[in-house]
Amino acid sequence: xxxxxxxxxxxxxxxxxxxxxxxxxxxxxxxxxxxxxxxxxxxxxxxxxxxxxxxxxxxxxxxxxxxxxxxxxxxxxxxxxxxxxxxxxxxxxxxxxxxxxxxxxxxxxxxx
Numbered sequence: 589x590x591x592x593x594x595x596x597x598x599x600x601x602x603x604x605x606x607x608x609x610x611x612x613x614x615x616x617x618x619x620x621x622x623x624x625x626x627x628x629x630x631x632x633x634x635x636x637x638x639x640x641x642x643x644x645x646x647x648x649x650x651x652x653x654x655x656x657x658x659x660x661x662x663x664x665x666x667x668x669x670x671x672x673x674x675x676x677x678x679x680x681x682x683x684x685x686x687x688x689x690x691x692x693x694x695x696x697x698x699x700x
Contacts, residue, residue: 600653620654626692638696649693
């Protein structure tokens with residue numbers, strides 16, 4: 589029977605459980621409640637066009653770190669988003685954020 593050996597709350601609001609499996613293996617499980625972020629993103633999406641007053645910067649998305657880890661793992665088998673080359677990060681972001689599946693991470697209209 590699996591037993592949680594330790595639990596950590598991280599600065600990015602993720603919860604990490606360290607689970608000792610019955611076969612001796614250690615499982616690391618990360619969790620995060622995305623509901624508050626998703627509700628905030630929905631409000632921002634309809635708030636304005638996302639541009640600053642000077643129109644030199646635009647808000648496009650708010651993505652929690654746990655999602656970046658998942659996308660990184662899908663791409664290269666490691667959850668180290670920051671270890672990916674910048675061009676690869678841009679490609680993943682463009683693909684994911686332009687799809688309707690991940691529209692609730694968007695905070696303004698348009699495409700990347």
